Amino acid sequence: MSYSQNIMDFYYPVARLQDLEAATKEGKPLAAVLLGKPLVIYKIQGEVVVADDRCPHRGETLSAGAVNEAGLQCPYHGLQFAHLGACTRIPAHPQVQNLKRFDLCSYPAVESHGLLWTSLGAGAFYELGFGRESESQRLVVAPPVNVNASAGRQVEGFMDISHLPFVHRTTFSDCTAEAMPPYKVESFDGGFGFEYSSSLGNYPFDHPSPKDFAWRRAYRIHAPFVAILDIYFPDGLFTIFNCACPVSEEQCVWFYPIRFDESLRLGSDTDVNAFSQKVQMDDLAVVERQRPRYIDLTSDSEQSFGADMASTAYRKILRNLGLVKA
Ligand code: FES
Ligand SMILES: [Fe+2]
Known part of the structure; x- marks a missing residue:
């Protein structure tokens, strides 16, 4: 390889x-x-x-x-x-x-x-910020997860918006909104961003989502394998710095640092990690069942629909990097 x-x-x-x-x-x-x-x-x-x-x-x-x-x-x-x-x-x-x-x-x-x-090469390190970082925030880094699928599959799954009401049905508080709103992808050097709002809540399942609250989610994707998601909760900002270490073309290690406003009152680091792990296990089951275990960038054997605009943009960036399997 x-x-x-x-x-x-x-x-x-x-x-x-x-x-x-x-x-x-x-x-x-x-x-x-x-x-x-x-x-x-x-x-x-x-x-x-x-x-x-x-x-x-x-x-x-x-x-x-x-x-x-x-x-x-x-x-x-x-x-x-x-x-x-x-x-x-x-x-x-x-x-x-x-x-x-x-x-x-x-x-x-x-x-x-x-x-x-x-890095195994000679490139420079670019510090990718979480976005808004302040004294009143806390960083919690979940234990790394070994994934029997490629880094591309993992990161693409993280930016997939239409899986939320299906895969996280028993984890998030309100997964009834199944139709996804249209959204726009905006490119920047080395990646792209997009955002959308919907009624799909993000509290743990036992915490009710406020009625009629519009949950705003903003993503920044940095090629090849970093995806940062800001989730605007009713009482503060919650940011996931999803990133993957490409072990091989069919394996990766998934890292999941989270930074959030203390006003969210999410409990101890252990409580936060317990919820992260529940969400991650939902995703892991799917990503390890996908075949092949990598995104085949040479083939059009996977069809897309409108809500896949982000994943389509992601595949294009990976292809432009010269990747064949990601
Ligand atoms: S010291 Fe002999 S193998 Fe390492
Ligand atoms: Fe997910």
């Missing part, structure tokens, strides 16, 4: 920062796979290192190793890796000085929205 350079140049989320902190405390690295490449992630003196998950000595998987103050240690013969994946010690030959040929290939590490982002 090979990916075009412009796909490699994007930054993708590979870990939740709180999971990296917890692993480091336990003396462990994290593992991730990005575009088919296995990665190890570890911290040394506050610096995050993202590197190839393969020891240059005999090919051991480094994410099975241990993390200490000196960095990451390979479990097989104890080679030690420090800042930027530099090999600093061969225990069998402590006197050997020039260890450069044992250095790991490392990648950039950027922290944003509670996630760690990296």
